Amino acid sequence: MDSNSPEFDYLFKLLMIGDSGVGKSSLLLSFTSDTFEDLSPTIGVDFKVKYVNLGGKKLKLAIWDTAGQERFRTLTSSYYRGAQGIIMVYDVTRRDTFTNLRDIWAKEIDLYSTNQDCIKMLVGNKVDKESERVVTKKEGIDFAREYGCLFIECSAKTRVNVQQCFEELVLKILDTPSLLAEGSAGVKKNIFKQKPPEADESASGCC
């Protein structure tokens, strides 16, 4: 009855972090449902699932979108654990969101991430507002190189580079054997098999 093969080959856990208002939730919405709307600040943590086919594999992405607001900062720490990919988002029109990545968020990752090989991705959002840009692409590239992470600029509003952002990250995860092993659906299936089979209800009774 059970043990039908899972509808995905790998399951990856991704985490989105960054200051409040940089567009994490919008980016996620843009990626998962191809829409853009003005969102109110995230409360606590949000969660979305997206199935994608990449590199000939069926993938399930479980994406955790954390609140950027200061008051929820303490929560984020527990969500780093077990993430294979972390997306650090800043707003190219607000310099403080960029510097905070270095001053706050990068330190958080070092402190809380349990996964040595975890792939990090730096994302500069809101490039549709080119006229208001204050953080140059070069600055982003430099920081990414220094910190050893991927980099992309995108716009959740125009959907420029949104798919690419997630795809690049996932492809890199697929390239990393240790992460691949963690996300393997096969591993899980075996563990499920240890479960005692659920016997069907016996119409018991000794009357």
Place this chain on the structure above:
Amino acid sequence: MASSLLSPTQRYAAGTLFGLAIHQAQIHQSHPLGSPNHNADDDHDRNDEHHHQQRISNGSSSSGDSVSEDHHLWVHPDFSLLRPILQFLEIDSGAWPGIEETAGASLATHHVGAYLRLLSEEIEESSSEKKDLELGLAKGVDGMKASMEASTDSETKKGKQREYAQERREKYSVPETPETPSTSDEREVIESIQERTVAAVPEESSSHESEYKFNVEPVEEERILGYERKITVIYELLSASLASMSVDSKKSKQRKGYDARHRVALRLLATWLDVKWVKVEAMETMIACSVMALVKEEETNKEQTDPEKTSWAKWKRGGIIGAAAVTGGALLAITGGLAAPAIAAGFSALAPTLGTIIPVIGAGGFAAAASVAGSVGGSVAIAASFGAAGAGLSGTKMARRTGNIDEFEFKAVGENHGQGRLAVGIFVSGFVFDEEDFIMPWEGLTNNLERHVLVWESKHLIAVSTAIQDWLTSSISLGLMKQGAMLTVLSTLLTALAWPATLLALTDFIDSKWSIAVDRSDKAGKLLAEVLLKGLQGNRPVTLVGYSLGARVIFRCLQHLSKTEHQANLVERVVLLGAPIPIKDENWETARKVVAGRFINVYSRNDWILGVAFRASLLSKGLAGIQAVDTPGIENVDATDIIEGHSSYLWATQEIMDQLELDTYFPVFRGSATKK
């Protein structure tokens, strides 16, 4: 909820913590805390495997890893367990999916600390008024707890029970048998039998299994939380659990009353927060009493003033309406039950003591203090179910012959009736010599349950018990025992083929009586299930405890419940003692599923009365009363040291129950530790 003492962020944290607790409680149904299995996972950090083991398998299992796709999870919206709480706490509905996923996520236990920290943070300046209220609430809870402890004159009860136990022990105790250590021969015999009983666990290991060395330590972050804050959080969550509201009444089942799963989750949460369970019970009673007070007020108002000025308007004016009231969920509940005269009666019994119960706040401010956390609207639902209980259980006298049962009647025991207790205990005897034996074994228990005993089919039970006792004391069986042939049930039965014919003839006499009693117990179990399904216990969580055929009644009741749509919302805990239930051929797993909290099987390897009565199927199918049941999530407790024979349950039940510490969240049996 204008009246909440918590900030929106804190309510968010509280809601998520409750979700985490609900999910963990479901996991612990099949992987109890402290079971070897659990320890092994918890120790290492390779959590990916761990989480999949932890995640509740659902048969189709494949999709994994997101709550929204897994309809078997208690935190899934379908169960209406978490969302109504979140709504009551006025958490933005946009945040609900995130909370659900967090609660059901793989590494959920790691979130507990983070959310506790969030709870402790004082982001916005909390007004001193709120602080005072928090303090007042905490003091109120302490006061209530003290008064609950004072009111239990358990000592006299215990004394009475002790006398009874002594008397029964003298009368029905198994004659002295030489306690020789089991020989290696015997062990071989046992082993060979166990190979045949597939489900059986090797006895050696099972007897150790009961000595769980594991304790749940309060979560580390618990210390940064102030005591008042903890009380407030639990109080608000409790209020939310009692509120009768449905987020989406079309799709999800309407909850009625106090869900057993909520109570189990609260118990876990209290453990995390290191708050004593008796304090949660005190809060339950406070809410119940405050509702009674309001109901009483309403009734008197109705008589005097014009109907326009209903107490609803009054409550609104007083600003003590909770979110539940506004959404209208609770309104229904009010019209449903409040007219019940039983409530009024219950209240007048309480009225004189209300003032002393909460000395700090005083009787006048009591209702208001209880409702600062916005509970009143919600707790009205409980008041309604309460009323039903008054007439409910004790009124369930089977005057009419139902389901071929001649006698089926609940009797109140203990002093917790009409005291606003929100948890019910039903105790079922099954090996009795006179009417008193239905009541006395349960008389001395010291817990805060509203206790009822089930008196059922006393004629048949007394007949079979007496017959067994007579057989037992017959000279032939005494002779057998003297030879030391009956050291354990299993070895005895193996030699059964070699029994003297006279002895076998005698057992035939037992058999006919026994099979009638077994048949009746099955029917009584069904009846008990129907009583629970009808909500006659007042829609309050029930703890079921029974020994001998009484345990069988309970087991049948659970099986019956498992065939309905009810999933662990009614029954909170179960203790089966010396249960005449085969291990094979019975679906223990489905029975386990309808119990939200602990499920304990107490057995005695020496209970050979049970073995004789049940010998037909013992060898092939195993027997719960003398062996461990190897089903995930069932706590097996070897009480061989205490139970020397089946009749021992009459007087030793008390002792076993004390050692089980039912109010502890995780498996406990102090027996082996304290014995020495």
